[in-house]
Amino acid sequence: MQNKNISEMVNVIVKYIKNNKKAVTSMACIAAIVITSCVVFARKPVYFESENTVYLEKPVVLSENKTVAAADLVPAYGVYINEELVAAVEDASDLDTLFEEVLASASKGYTNAEAKFINTPKTLKGLFDAEYVYSAEELKVKIEKEYSQYIEVRSYVTVEVSVPYKVITKYDSSKDEDYFKIKKEGKDGINKVTTETIYINGEKQSSSVFETETVKEPVNKVVVTGKTLKSGVGSGTFAWPSAYTHNIFSGFGYREDGYHGGIDINDNGMYGSDILAADSGTVITASYDEYGYGHHVEIDHGNGYVTRYAHCSDIYVSVGEKVSKGAVIAAVGSTGNSEAPHLHFEIIENGVRVDPTMFF
Secondary structure, eight states, rough: OOOHHHHHHHHHHHHHHHHHHHHHHHHHHHHHHHHHHHHHHHHOOOOEEEEEEEEEEOOOOTTTSSSGGGGEEEEEEEEETTEEEEEEEETTHHHHHHHHHHHHHHHHTTTTEEEEEEEEEEEEEEEEEEEEEEEEHHHHHHHHHHHHGGEEEEEEEEEEEEEOOEEEEEOOTTOOOTOEEEEEHHHHHHHEEEEEEEETTTEEEEEEEEEEEEEOOOOOOEEOOOOOOOSOOOOSOOOOOOOSSSOOESSSSSEEEEESSSSOOOOOOOOEEEEEEEEEEEEEEEETTTTTEEEEEEEEEEEEEEEEEEEEEEEOOTTEEOTTTEEEEEEEOOOOOSSBEEEEEEETTTTEEOOGGGGO
């Protein structure tokens, strides 16, 4: 009797399978996926980092909302750039080398360049639909063609530039006004200036002076004249303070990073160029402010006006010195709170900073 019952149950199961082949096949696929996942990921997770990529253990299945048979799921390593899947590879042992080759290719054509990923690529280990699995070479080509916008290239160019000497005028009140004598001849100096330029996807993002090395200091020319300086009171009109350029790249007033109490004068190659006294007066500040103006000069014009010249690379005047309008007082630099060489120029009227452009 028992054997008969068993035989009847077997017949019922066989009949059910024949009449429901699709359902049984789907259940078998699900069971196969679960079993495969358990076998593949039963090993102890491993986490490690390298310079160009971060590897993480995490089982994933990608199917794009379609039915995927267990046979189409491949244990692989998915490579993500900027949190977006690029492709998967079955062997991750050479990914570091692959990334280095991609970066080396990105830096070709640039002088003394180095490249890096803007966001470190990540690799997730899991089960992937076979259509996402690429060879290492295919992965490399896809990154180079479709993900170059996530690679930053920094190029460093070093050139020698001439540093012009300054003319220092000394006054001898015992001499006649037409007296003039060259006490020391001037000689230009030489600097090695390294510029860092950042490119993304072939487009220049920014360029700035990365390093300046003095090869030879300039020798200032010293002249003596019999013309006597006036009292140090300004004329009330102002001359442009840069001998190099009239280009203003940041104006007076409020901007994204707060209130800007002057104007920033800048142009390519401006570093080390002359800063001129905007009017005659007496130097009241010639010092360094580490967190703000850097090397800076302030001139009191004796008529309610004070001018300020900031971020200098060098200062040629001292406190108490009387200067005439147009005299060279300092050199353009990038000291203090500055991201690039420029002249920050202010006009202060009775203690209040005003827009310098109103005077030109």
